[in-house]
Amino acid sequence: MTISAIKEPGSNTTPLVTASSLRLKDILRTLPREVFTKDRRKAWTLVIINVLMVCLGYWGLAVVPWFLLPPLWIFTGTALTGFFVIGHDCGHRSFANRRWVNDLVGHLAFLPLIYPFHSWRLLHNHHHAHTNKLEEDNAWHPFTPEFYASSPGWVKFFYQLIRGRVWWIGSIAHWGLMHFNWTQFQGKKRSQVKFSALVALGFAAIAFPLLLATTGIWGFVKFWLMPWMVYHFWMSTFTIVHHTAPDIPFTPTRDWNEAEAQLFGTVYCTYPRWVEFLCHDINVHIPHHISTAIPSYNLRLAHSALKENWGDKLYECNFSWSLMKQITDECHLHRADNYYQSFKDYQAKL
Template sequence: MACRVADSMFLFMGPHQKPISVHKIAAHYSPGTSYWKWDGLVAKGIKRQQYLNSRRKIELVQAVAVPFSPAPADTAEYRKELSESYGFKQIGESLPKNVTLKDIIDTLPKKVFEIDDVKAWKSVLISVTSYALGLFMISKAPSYLLPLAWAFTGTAITGFFVIGHDCAHKSFSRNKLVEDIVGTLAFMPLIYPYEAWRFKHDRHHAKTNMLFEDTAWHPVWEEEIESSPALRKAIIYGYGPFRPWMSIAHWLMWHFDLNKFRPNEVKRVKISLACVFAFMLIGWPLIIYKTGIMGWIKFWLMPWLGYHFWMSTFTMVHHTAPHIPFKSSEEWNAAQAQLNGTVHCTYPRWIEILCHDINVHIPHHISSRIPSYNLRTAHKSLQENWGKYLNEATWNWRLMKTIMTICHVYNKEQNYVAFDQLAPEDSYPIKFLKKVMPDFA
């Protein structure tokens, strides 16, 4: 699956904003990943789609995704072209259907599943220390340096989330009561009800990139943007310029409504909600009492927004790209979704340390029982055994621009259709992002 390039000409102009001198393309689709093949135009089933640029005398042809097996001889060459356009280091081959998740797990060394209490508590020490340092920086920083202090502190408390994340997956401690206590405490400053998040997140792992069942990011439905002008504009802004903070909307929608949980989950969710509300009723007034409303904004709200920037950014990079499909339950394949449908993205080292390697994400989706401190070892094993199937990137602006300006509305054949193709009159935010976001990869 590839994102529609028909009207925006993104693939032709490319992230480099230079015309590509190739004349014709056709879209090729395979079960886990789809590719655009640089060859003759598929004749049947495609309407007249040529646009002539007389000034440059370059023939541009609109592309429509058509089911077709990619030719082995040129698949690697095209994946390289595609990865450069999207801002990836590598776009993996489609995993064969006969490969199971167990086949992949069996290739991992046993040591990556081992819980090490010393390493687990070392991660807690790193997060507590870095968060305390961040608060100290905020208290001492002049106003013009506050954004840097907020960015550091927001990244530091993202480490709290990762610790709670390990606890929720039962990969932090051998003592499950300790895990529940640590997870609850780690999530409290983030105003995340631990058990509510855990139940929803478990479903994300069980149904990764399943069209209706995945509880993380979803593409937008065309019916949604057609329902009303007001909703359409809100969605376009939300999935466009405000996308790095859209986890706030997800947080509100998924974690505080008891009706979204099964009867046997409600009791534990209520306990987590009580803990979160206790923090809000006690912690927030204490902060305001000591520092005032502006202190609450400086010391809690701004770092919290920094955390949500990473929460949103990490999550969308992990599973969103023009070539990564969302599939119905009937078509879904667990091994393809977890290996082909997850992205390994490398960030600056200080972010990786403070966030406990959460972005070494492919092994985490192969098995959530792998503790965060073993993810790099597991990823190295996956590279050795399954390397040609992996999607890998180093964080860059072109990658973000691809996601934020292309990956919008669900389309079965093309995976995504951009807002400015379906609703050009309301898509000023997307057009603005295309103009102002850098293309550095």
């Protein structure tokens, strides 16, 4: 399947301003005020439902015969991804009005995933500030051919893996290499990141030996490792699909426009409804890049408003193997004149 721009069926609505003069505040004006409203009942309902779904998954893992474990791993890992999305709202301060509530819930939601909350929050906010900016974005930004050519062999090998059929390990590398290194931060941010990293590591130091002691190595694999791998499958998939398509550019700083990058460089991908339910509509991603203040339960309303004015320019697609094949076959190296160059084309030109 090819990702392409869509237009709202039967609509002749045009954007309020031209793309060349587009500003983020112009887009924000098109959104109804209620999409920014935090609803305590909705937020905590999502938490309760998510906890129940995760508990249901783990109960199933404990009682089903071995041949039913794979679908239970998929269900439980997807429900754990919902924990991450709740922590994601907390990181953007769109879960609660009080910062300490966001920090507390964010840390608790990230604990089963062994994910340091503050380091993710700070690095992820950098992604939002520099979405699809070639030199700055830290989420699936493509190598330039020059950088790729000058990289060591092991870097080329690993880069080819995660830009190809093994894309689903990409978020594991991102998690392990970037989120426990508090020395890359300064001042108060370093203290926050160090705290979050130690909380995550401390939880693992207690939970993992306890799990091994009570269930053995197979129990560790069954109850934690396999659901965690499913979670990373969704993390890698969501994040690469959010901003990657053969006709979505990563733009050099000198040419980068914030509003265009957030609105036209972000993809709304439709997944099976049970996935969207368990992951709290994080796939409705375009409005989230227009404003991180929009809670997850208001993303669909915000997207509907965006489509009224920008429907002919927004990117929408359906999740499928053909979609992932297209991305992993074509979207490899940055190419200024045609967005992406595949490894195959790069090798042919050597």
